[in-house]
Amino acid sequence: MNGAEVLLEALEQEEVEDIFGYPGAVLLALLDALLRSKIRHILVRHEQGAVHAADGYARVNSKVGVCLATSGPGATNLVTGIANAYMDSIPMVILTGQVSTELLGTDSFQEADITGITIPITKHSYIVKDAAQLPRIVKEAFYLARTGRPGPVLIDLPKDILNQEVKKTASSKMTLKNYKVFGKGNTGQIEEFAKSIANSLKPVIYGGGGIIWAGATGPLRNLVEKCNLPVVSTLMGLGCLPSDHPNFLGMAGMHGTVTANYALDDCDLLIALGVRFDDRVTSGLGNKFATKAKIVHIDIDPAEIGKVVRANVPIVGDVYLVLEELVSRLVPPKITQWWEQIHSWQKSYPLRYEQDGRLSPQIILESIAETAGDDAVIVTDVGQHQMWVAQCYPFKYPRQLVTSGGLGTMGFGLPAAVGAQVAQPEKNIVLITGDGSLQMTIQELATIVQHQLPVKIVLMNNGVLGLVRQWQKMFYDERFSEIQLHANPDFVKVAEAYGIKGIRVTSAQDVKPCLTKAMAYPGPVLMDFVISPDEVVLPMVVPGNAITDMLGR
């Protein structure tokens, strides 16, 4: 066996079924071995597409996503996607080709120090120097990627290692002596947690992506319903509780609901579950955030506790196991008055938009929810459309939203939808994107055609970079700078050129019929919804101000 075959065998051991990748010269041995492997390789059109596809795949299937790129430019094209996965704690294994070991460090053709470049954005990385070590390295990489706080792990594969004939491979026994995975929380602290709930007058749960990755939505719901606790979520936490649940107050933060932000500000007990107090929630003001509250912070990553805000009851552990242990100790608090306050905020400050018959983003989103089915997966890009989705879409279950949270990567959407559709061939995968974001990775339209992925693409086309324009409108006296996308193509024709059904919609009454038709269509569809550049995302926290200072209340 050569190194490439050893590698593929090790990947099969990890139950890898799909790899997203793009070939190159140093990968020839691996490409050849792939012909004889059960693993399916999804050929993309740009390496960034491969890494985002692996990311979308991981988010939807809660499996480790795998991508492959060649050395040098192939590897560096992955960097944005690796950073994206790192910021959102997505389990991923990245395979990069590398020049032969004897050429390493000589600035040889298509050489880049990808392990060096990616140190700050990977959980760990390996450069393989002996093919016999591959079974151990692959096993460790997958273990590191999916356990604890998940994250991307990179394996750099020099060309000669892929070609190296291996007589007997070393064992796949892991040698991670010091890597610690936190499981159960400290029992004393969990008792303190339960007491804090029982004694609270104004508690609120602030839930994030950690709940989703811990599979803790069941225990969360138990906790919420047993104690009648209100819940706000982060962007990454959407779906942790159904959005129509009476205890769900909406997303918190910059474009969150007024009620969610007021509740965070006014609470006397903040229960932070699998969140990292991102500045898009705290407005970058960690020391002015939830100042009246006792803070219980539960996270699997000890470094997140105390990083941004003080934690009065820190609990390091798996949020699922912590909540399971908590349930038997729960005493519901007396919070009728708190709920009266919350209901009065909800009544005074609902999410609202003008229904004047125009083709508004909200009408598109409502129609998607009505036509795509409850189990549709919504993939977004980054920008105004993403925030409208976060505010309005009626998410019912975890992993229903695939979105770039921490890094905010425009161009994430289309390739992530590729990954989501490969992961869930039977589900409706709806990509909601903008004309700015879509054009960053538009080449992946070819990937959805080549692999017959029936992705439904909802393009909110306003001809501008809407979120930047919105800031210029609100905070720079409408001095619009560099946000006009004047030379936009005809997206319907672009779709058709790729062999994709394209539909343009310009009026509100055509929205639902178009979506109904698209959802019933067996192949991919691109719907070009022409909306006004003056649409804004509201409410909005004034940048730099406390989260209660919201425009558009």
Add this chain to the structure above:
Amino acid sequence: MLHTLAVLVENHPGVLMRVVGLFARRAYNIDSLSVCQTENPSISRMTIVVSGDDSIIEQVSKQLYKLVVVHKVTDLTNEPIIDRELALVRVRVNAESRLEVLHTVNVFRGRVVDMGRSNITVEITGDGQKIDAFVRTMRPYGLLELVRTGTIAVMRSDG
């Protein structure tokens, strides 16, 4: 405030880059750093002197633990420790000052390791304050060259 951290890491190529890169990108200040192999050849020991308040040091330590190559982080700051630096100091001397300089070197328990016509080189070990004091004392004679290691430290045995 200065903290002295003892960090046990895997003795592999690239490990130093991971550790130092972490300090750089999270804007922690390294005051001094020394690295060496330990009694176990697969483990290196880094002694890192870092400035920051307790909450920063706690973050530094937690972030270090997230590196798979880091085995153990010990904050020695409030522990009974023996800490040492080594300095090589080349000082200008002339017939007039020579004896005085040699006398001072003796007071500091330094050793003369090289002697030229117009300068001598002294090896001196001790904690940072002692070396600072020695350097201060030598400066008026004419400090020609100063080479100084980072701190290394071990905890005192508990009896």
